[in-house]
Amino acid sequence: MNEFRESAEKKDTLSSSGDGTDALINKLTADKLFQVQKTSGGGSLLSSAQAPEGTLNRYAAVTAQGLGYLPLGLWNSAKHNATHPLEAATTFGMGAGMAFVLKTVLPEGGTAGKVAGAAIGLYFTYKSAEPIMQSYAKAKDARSTEDMDAASRQLGDALGTFVVDSAIAGAGYKVGSHYSGRMLSSQAFDGFADRKANFYAGLERAGSSLFEKLPFGVNPKSTSVDASPVSSLSAAEHALAKFASKSPLEPATPMEVSMMLKSRASDLRIDRTLARIAAGRQQPLSDAQFAKDFSARQESLAVVKDFASTHGLAVKDANLNSGRVVLAGTSEQLSRAFGTRISQFQMPEGLKFFAPEKPLVMPSALDSHVSGVLGLNNRFQAHPNFIKHALPPMAVPDAGGRRPFLPNEVADAYNFPKQSMGEGQSVAIIQLGGGLDRLDNAKYYLQHGLKEPKINVVEVGEAKSKPGHAFDSEVMLDSQVIGAVAPGATQNIIFAANSERGFADAILRATFPEKGEIPNNVISISWGLHENGWSREGINGMHSAFKKAALKGISVFASAGDDGVRDRVNNGKFNAHYPGSDPNVTSAGGTRLIVDGSGKRIDEVVWNNNRQVDAGGGGVSEIFPLPEYQKGVGVPPNANTGKPGRGYPDVAGNADPVTGYIIRVHGAEEVTGGTSAVAPLYAALMLRINGALGRNVNGPLNPWLYENRNKGFFNDIVAGDNGGYKAVPGWDAASGLGSINGTKLLDTFTKSLQSHK
DSSP states (O other): OOOHHHHHHHHHHHHHHHHHHHHHHHHHHHHHTEEEEEOOTEEEEOOOBBOOOSSSHHHHHHHHHHTHHHHHHHHHHHHHHHHOOOOOOOHHHHHHHHHHHHHHHHSSHHHHHHHHHHHHHHHHHHHHHHHHHHHHHHHOOOHHHHHHHHHHHHHHHHHHHHHHHHHHHHHHHHHHHHHHHHHHTSSSGGHHHHHHHHHHOOOOHHHHHHHHHTTTOTTTTTTOSSSEEEEOOOOOHHHHHHSSSSEEEOOTTTEEEEEEEEEEEOOHHHHHHHHHHHHSOOOOOOHHHHHHHBBBBBHHHHHHHHHHHTTTEEEEEETTTTTTTEEEHHHHHHHHTOOEEEEEEOOTTOEEEEEESEEEEEEEETTTTTEEOOOOOOOOOOOEEEEEEOOOOTTTOHHHOOOOBBBHHHHHHOOOOSSSSTTEEEEEEEESSOOOOOHHHHHHHHTTTTOOOOOOEEEEOOOOOOOSSSTTHHHHHHHHHHHHHHHHSSSEEEEESSSSSHHHHHHHHHSSSTTTTTOOOOOEEEEEEEESSSSHHHEEEEEEHHHHHOOOOOOOEEEEETTTTTTTTSSSSSOOOETTTTTSSEEEEEEEEEOOTOOOEEEEOOSSSSSSTTBOOEHHHHHHHOOGTTTTTOOOOOOOOOOOOOEEESEEEEEGGGOOOOETTTTEEEEEEEEHHHHHHHHHHHHHHHHHHOOOSSSSSSHHHHTTTTOOEOOOOOSOOOOOOBBBBBBTTTBBTTTHHHHHHHHHHHHHHHTOO
């Protein structure tokens, strides 16, 4: 029966009912929504008006109408999934399965993973969007407005289904990603992750090798057949060399270098282990665990010994756990061994240092065993971050309520917990100059009714504790701040040479103490230099040392600098301060603290007494990428490069010299400030917290701090600036996450540890 006859019969039936339907049909006919047209077979049918002319017009019309049908499509899809839960579960499972496949097959980072992930995602999006494409195809072939309406309804239904199913699949992907990520990041899958990483690294090397063989280019990383560059002058040394006179270094000059052996574990395994420790899923490593899985290989030491023997160098010391091998020889022997020339440089003001004139090279046989060489330059590497104030130590508050403090008064203002004073804990205090005056120290604690802490002096290499230097203020500040705040803790003050090698050696000594020395729970560092003042080898050596400390559960605090964003460099740029900018270090910025008559904190702003000079450090690294734990906190791009990077500081505390710390140096009391005081202040807080908990909270502290930043233990600093960045709610590059309420921090740690039992 043809369509016209069906419509006519329907019309007669409606007419006989007497309900006025005739009038409705006549109206529709008058509106030309129904017309009688001839069919190709000679018959006729009741048909709608012609569809719009032109494909683009049809696409536009079906899109507009389809969006109008979207709410209905959403409802239909939701109702369908509710009545067909198995289909919804299948969609959810597909999303979870896709997440598992992506995390299992693809590399855990880098361009390859992102490109492959995007391609797979686009493919699945296309497959799920097929009904949408079909609705547009139907609209293109439409002959009538009825066909267009049907296509629009199909588009609305398809869009609704796409949105609802995407949400279900997205939820599955999120859940699957979380649990498969947890599973794949577990210790049981470390071997699998290493094999996967090695596979993709092999592909990259193969691609690089192929590129070198192409006639139109040479890989710029390649230098020669049997050698590769491992070190060069830092940017600062290049700048100094322009103004310095150069002369040959006496060939027989005795020298030592530290060759850093690679860990038996891959970088991927180290990072995975650090992530588990930070998340509380794995305990920090014991000495035995570290030696088994993360020390250097005996084979690597043997290769270095052969290298030393070949070039007439003596092996003075070797430690597979720290990976440090000390080689001794003359400047001539070391120059020949590393394919360079070591020269003496002298600045106009008299400063002398030696350094290699060109990049070092090593035999390719060492590439898989040695990560770097430190010690072929002896330029002063770092400066202390303290600033003295002229106020008498016991001056009354000024009109702004500002006054100097004893360190324990600052701890009380920040509500540090009193359950422990650091008993059973030990802290390494890194010093690159100056000396400890034990008599002055004893008088300080006696005068203020404080308990004198136990202090050990550790001297690395040729470095000595030599009181009588201007840097004594740094030594006494660090020691007396920690001693007044955590008197129950043992202090190991480590003196090392002020060079890249000396700095890295000090961190390794704090992490791997020698026989008879007390292991450390915390490291405090108040020295640093702008990032461009370091060679690549120096940064790599320090960064590796900080990772090893984190693996062993040692928290590291370092000052953020005292010159705002300038960091003692007059180049018109923002200069990041290292090691404060290292992602494995908790960087301590500066504030001005105001208290009431009872010593309670009532106000706090970013420390800045002169725009940039005499202001708390902070900024964005040019060397380290944005760490995972800082994603989502609003770290701006680097002001010089426009690229994302590690933002610092992480925390802040009283550093203004006007509200500085009363210490004793050279037989008299003085008021000293700077972020040099903030690093030991928070190191002392961690000694109290570890003592109260009866264990180290973890090694890499930053991931935990950022994850729990909204738990109420931060005093958010929202006023002031450091000459380049303003304090704003939340994290900022002037005050980090803020100053710390110590008791609330302990409470949060306690709850966190209980949740992981």
